[in-house]
Amino acid sequence: MEIRDNSLKSLMVVDDDDQLRNLLKEIFSRINYQVITACDGADALKKMMQVKVDLVILDLIMPEKEGIETLSDIRVNYPETKIMAVSGGSHQLNAPMLLNIAQTLGADDVLKKPFDLNEIIEAVDKLLN
Template sequence: MDDILMVRESLSIALESAGFSVAVASNGREALERLAEEPFDVLVTDMWMPEVDGLKLLKEIRGRFPGMRVFGVTGGGPRLTIEAMTSLAEIWGAEKVFLKPFDEDELVAAIRGTRA
């Protein structure tokens, strides 16, 4: 999930090419609506988005879907430093936060639990 269309499309292609079934959302509110309709094993989310940002989404997911694996991606944002955002995301349960631009193979490997 990312609010930037190009990032969503690129990530979707990379994950589908790696054999994953993919559903996309453009913001946190849309992601929560999709999650209410259909369970997912893994969520990849941008940490800075309009409406519901990645940290709010992460807290909501931990309450509603405690077993879901979550990975964050970020290029920074207006309220927190990248380091602070990454630390908070990991404290609240993100397995890892990737800094944009990131290597899609590394993200795929992290989701699979292997090294790129």
């Protein structure tokens, strides 16, 4: 496996699940990405006004400002930022349906929860390198 210098790449993990958010932060920090976290879409957009982000890993089901609305806002205001939408679905919509909507709205990649850690690492590497 080729070793890359990811130190100049930044990503934001947006998820209301504290454990998953912290796990992804730890994993991507270990492979030298600069990682910012946000607990919902409103928090993410506020932080994006202050810091440039190369990639947003965005949960689609969250309280406050949910993922589909946040994805649309990021696409309009930060068109150069890559977006990876992730979802396990909801009571109203299953994950494939939500992820299809995300792709239609401009997500660069989608991943169904639960996902394998190697799967998300490879997907991020593909989007950013």
